[in-house]
Amino acid sequence: MTNQILALAGGVGGAKLSLGLYKILSPNQLTIVVNTGDDEEFHGLNVSPDLDTIMYTLAGIYDNTNGWGLQNETFNTLKMLKTYGVDTWFNLGDKDLATHIERTRLIRSGWTLSQVTRQLCKRLGVHPVVVPMSDNSVRTIAKTNKGNLTFQEYFVKYQCKPIIKGLEFKGAKQAKISPGFIEGLTKANAIIFCPSNPLLSLAPILSLTGVRKLLENFNGLRLAVSPIVAGKAIKGPAAKIFAELGMKVSCVEVANFLKDICDILVIDNSDAHLAGEINAIGIKAVVTNTIMNSDEDKKQLAKYLLALLDNGGMD
Amino acid sequence: MTNQILALAGGVGGAKLSLGLYKILSPNQLTIVVNTGDDEEFHGLNVSPDLDTIMYTLAGIYDNTNGWGLQNETFNTLKMLKTYGVDTWFNLGDKDLATHIERTRLIRSGWTLSQVTRQLCKRLGVHPVVVPMSDNSVRTIAKTNKGNLTFQEYFVKYQCKPIIKGLEFKGAKQAKISPGFIEGLTKANAIIFCPSNPLLSLAPILSLTGVRKLLENFNGLRLAVSPIVAGKAIKGPAAKIFAELGMKVSCVEVANFLKDICDILVIDNSDAHLAGEINAIGIKAVVTNTIMNSDEDKKQLAKYLLALLDNGGMD
Numbered sequence: 198m199t200n201q202i203l204a205l206a207g208g209v210g211g212a213k214l215s216l217g218l219y220k221i222l223s224p225n226q227l228t229i230v231v232n233t234g235d236d237e238e239f240h241g242l243n244v245s246p247d248l249d250t251i252m253y254t255l256a257g258i259y260d261n262t263n264g265w266g267l268q269n270e271t272f273n274t275l276k277m278l279k280t281y282g283v284d285t286w287f288n289l290g291d292k293d294l295a296t297h298i299e300r301t302r303l304i305r306s307g308w309t310l311s312q313v314t315r316q317l318c319k320r321l322g323v324h325p326v327v328v329p330m331s332d333n334s335v336r337t338i339a340k341t342n343k344g345n346l347t348f349q350e351y352f353v354k355y356q357c358k359p360i361i362k363g364l365e366f367k368g369a370k371q372a373k374i375s376p377g378f379i380e381g382l383t384k385a386n387a388i389i390f391c392p393s394n395p396l397l398s399l400a401p402i403l404s405l406t407g408v409r410k411l412l413e414n415f416n417g418l419r420l421a422v423s424p425i426v427a428g429k430a431i432k433g434p435a436a437k438i439f440a441e442l443g444m445k446v447s448c449v450e451v452a453n454f455l456k457d458i459c460d461i462l463v464i465d466n467s468d469a470h471l472a473g474e475i476n477a478i479g480i481k482a483v484v485t486n487t488i489m490n491s492d493e494d495k496k497q498l499a500k501y502l503l504a505l506l507d508n509g510g511m512d
Numbered sequence: 513m514t515n516q517i518l519a520l521a522g523g524v525g526g527a528k529l530s531l532g533l534y535k536i537l538s539p540n541q542l543t544i545v546v547n548t549g550d551d552e553e554f555h556g557l558n559v560s561p562d563l564d565t566i567m568y569t570l571a572g573i574y575d576n577t578n579g580w581g582l583q584n585e586t587f588n589t590l591k592m593l594k595t596y597g598v599d600t601w602f603n604l605g606d607k608d609l610a611t612h613i614e615r616t617r618l619i620r621s622g623w624t625l626s627q628v629t630r631q632l633c634k635r636l637g638v639h640p641v642v643v644p645m646s647d648n649s650v651r652t653i654a655k656t657n658k659g660n661l662t663f664q665e666y667f668v669k670y671q672c673k674p675i676i677k678g679l680e681f682k683g684a685k686q687a688k689i690s691p692g693f694i695e696g697l698t699k700a701n702a703i704i705f706c707p708s709n710p711l712l713s714l715a716p717i718l719s720l721t722g723v724r725k726l727l728e729n730f731n732g733l734r735l736a737v738s739p740i741v742a743g744k745a746i747k748g749p750a751a752k753i754f755a756e757l758g759m760k761v762s763c764v765e766v767a768n769f770l771k772d773i774c775d776i777l778v779i780d781n782s783d784a785h786l787a788g789e790i791n792a793i794g795i796k797a798v799v800t801n802t803i804m805n806s807d808e809d810k811k812q813l814a815k816y817l818l819a820l821l822d823n824g825g826m827d
Contacts, residue, residue, distance in 0.1 A: 240613050240617055241613065242613070273585075277606075277611070280610075281635045282635050291592075292588050294589050296596075298557070302555055305556055
């Protein structure tokens with residue numbers, strides 16, 4: 198019986214499957230390890246966009262219509278900051294700012310990002326363990342034709358338009374895996390790679406010293422859901438970046454990316470014809486509907502994955 | 513001709529007369545030195561209530577109806593902070609928070625409070641020099657029957673209910689007078705003590721090492737407007753505190769408080785009978801209407817004071 202899941206997640210794609218898992222598992226059966234390579238300081242405040250996307254989604258307060266931030270937001274602080282001549286290209290709502298103000302205050306008073314995350318989640322009624330991949334600073338740097346950009350500069354300020362020539366995860370070598378990540382890994386009997394951008398969301402997690410080895414030696418099934426479907430990314434710039442880095446825009450490349458650390462790759466019905474290529478890499482391809490629009494879709498996919506894990510990967 | 517004014521001010525009373533002076537003088541004729549004993553850190557942010565009251569008032573965005581904060585405020589950040597379990601007894605609006613976020617960011621990056629204040633004022637179109645009394649931390653501590661309280665705890669959290677047994681201005685001995693204060697004093701040919709609470713707003717300024725001596729030796733007229741009218745304070749707890757500290761609630765005590773550093777005390781018509789007592793202290797009492805309700809009142813009083821200074825104190 199698969200009853201302890203460690204999920205690895207980035208932002209939106211990760212949040213969708215995390216919500217599905219959250220809705221069908223008990224809180225103590227789920228640990229969600231979240232990418233912090235996208236973290237950045239704005240206006241002197243520590244912002245952790247992926248952690249917040251997961252936390253807000255599980256709390257039921259994420260703005261799914263906008264695709265970012267909180268429901269029923271106002272932007273009065275930001276407007277006033279603009280009056281003060283501050284560059285406000287990164288949209289931060291008034292309620293959202295409370296998260297960053299409280300996180301920053303706690304971190305400045307000596308808390309780790311893990312402790313802060315646990316506290317904020319608790320207050321929002323989010324009870325599974327949501328942990329940053331590390332309590333140390335790791336910053337995703339996009340090396341582009343417009344120069345080196347932080348993730349948020351690339352993603353938000355330049356709207357993914359620059360051409361990516363390479364990615365660097367600054368600080369990853371020195372950063373320690375967070376205690377919650379280690380604990381989740383120790384008690385898990387299955388790992389799920391959420392359908393997050395492999396290069397921008399999963400790669401920072403995998404770049405931490407020791408993580409690949411721990412995943413290689415993991416004693417249980419490791420399953421991934423491809424965020425690339427029918428040669429396109431469900432959301433975000435994954436397809437564009439794959440192409441810019443000379444990779445095929447295909448779930449086969451997702452399998453290549455996860456070689457040695459993944460047993461099962463769940464691909465969409467529309468990619469069924471690529472199963473053979475994936476199997477040849479040494480990862481078992483399993484075909485189902487992976488598109489999650491409604492909350493019901495998220496639950497259905499989560500249920501399917503758990504059943505798959507229970508059956509040792511046989512669908 | 514009195515053409516260079518240095519005004520000493522606290523919060524609301526100080527802001528009223530400052531606005532009057534601002535409206536009739538050119539910006540380069542006025543320096544306003546503001547009490548920072550009320551400053552406090554909230555949610556990890558540096559809040560300077562008196563500086564902000566003056567700045568917002570001169571910018572025309574202060575909420576005169578409420579008597580604090582900005583017009584058309586929302587409180588969504590604070591509500592969310594409350595969700596996070598944060599104690600939110602000090603009301604901070606969303607727009608107001610932008611001031612504190614930007615101030616904190618600049619101070620953390622090495623700016624002085626004077627530099628920050630100048631920058632924020634400039635962005636809000638406030639052009640006279642508004643300066644903190646010091647760039648170092650001075651904190652007004654109220655010693656009360658409920659223990660030692662910071663000014664904001666006393667004033668906002670406990671609504672001035674505790675009985676004050678004494679006041680301390682923590683850090684005042686070590687704090688240096690701000691450069692703008694010195695500069696304003698050097699070029700001024702008159703000083704105006706605004707009708708701010710003597711014990712809570714003016715005393716912190718006077719407690720800085722060297723200030724009393726500089727005011728004693730000032731080469732020009734020094735004029736004050738009494739905030740105590742007809743045995744009552746116009747606003748705030750001045751009367752209550754005077755009584756608790758065994759002082760008479762009278763403009764005569766204001767004169768006693770300013771002995772040796774003030775030449776003229778402007779008192780309200782209703783206190784005309786006390787002029788003799790004030791003159792006996794060595795301060796010339798001048799009687800007029802000192803109540804400022806409308807902006808016109810503020811301008812009228814400011815005009816009256818400047819004429820008085822021009823006439824060498826003869827009304």
